[in-house]
Structures are given as C-alpha cells and as structure tokens.
Amino acid sequence: MQRYLLRRVLGAILGALFVCITTLLAFTPTLDGQAGFSAHDVYLDKCSACHAQDGSGKTVKGRKDKVKDIRQTIKKMSEDQMIQIVEKGKGAYMNSFSKQYSPEQIKALVEYYRSLAGQ
Numbered sequence: 001m002q003r004y005l006l007r008r009v010l011g012a013i014l015g016a017l018f019v020c021i022t023t024l025l026a027f028t029p030t031l032d033g034q035a036g037f038s039a040h041d042v043y044l045d046k047c048s049a050c051h052a053q054d055g056s057g058k059t060v061k062g063r064k065d066k067v068k069d070i071r072q073t074i075k076k077m078s079e080d081q082m083i084q085i086v087e088k089g090k091g092a093y094m095n096s097f098s099k100q101y102s103p104e105q106i107k108a109l110v111e112y113y114r115s116l117a118g119q
C-alpha cells in the first residue's frame, strides 16, 4: 500500500516536472528577444499608422502629426540619427521605443523603414 502511494506521488511530481519543462520550451523562442521578430511585421503593426505602409506618412494620423516622407528624410538623416530618434523619441508624437525593442531590433526597424525610400 505504501509503495502504491509512493508511486502515485512520484508520478505526480514527474508529471508536474514534464509540464514545467514543456511550457519553458514553448516560451524560450520569445525569451531571447530576436527569434520571431520581423521588422516588416512590427513596422506595419507599430509604425505604419503614422508613417504609412509605404513610408510616405500619408495616413490620417501622419498628416495630422506632420510626419515626413522617408524619401525626403533619407537625404537629410543618417541611419544612426534615425536610430537615435526611435530610441529616444522626438517631439510630441514620435515616442521612444527603447523599452519595447532591443538595439538590434531598432536598427532592423530603421533599416526596414529606410528601405521603403527605394521602392
């Protein structure tokens, strides 16, 4: 009888351990911060409301907040200057994104945004 109980308890512990490990494995890709990050998707999700899908800034919000066209700003601003603005924010409407995204992710976002000037 005692053996039976011991087996049940051990079984339960092993079961719980299994659940812990599988949940941990399921979440590891998001823990390293890079996997699953797509500059294209994040731009569409977080930036295009103001900067527009094509980078022109011609959205309702973009027009109101006077967002400039990337085809113009790319001639005046370096990639580093743009990274600074995305990290620190600028003016009343452009927020700082350094809490949400790592430096590598911000660089990727700015690269994607700048690539829109060539289309």
Ligand code: HEC
Pocket (backbone or CB within 6 Å): 043, 046, 047, 048, 049, 050, 051, 061, 065, 066, 067, 068, 069, 073, 077, 082, 083, 085, 086, 090, 091, 092, 093, 094, 095, 097, 109, 110, 113
């Ligand atoms: C709520 C509107 C809004 C959102 C959302 C937004 N921006 Fe901006 N962004 C602006 C405005 C307005 C400026 C111009 C700020 C100024 O010069 O005073 C700007 C400026 C910039 C600049 C500097 C070049 C320029 O046009 O002056 C970059 C680069 C930039 N944004 C990238 C991004 C990225 C990347 C995202 C998404 C992660 C983003 N922005 C989200 C409104 C927005």
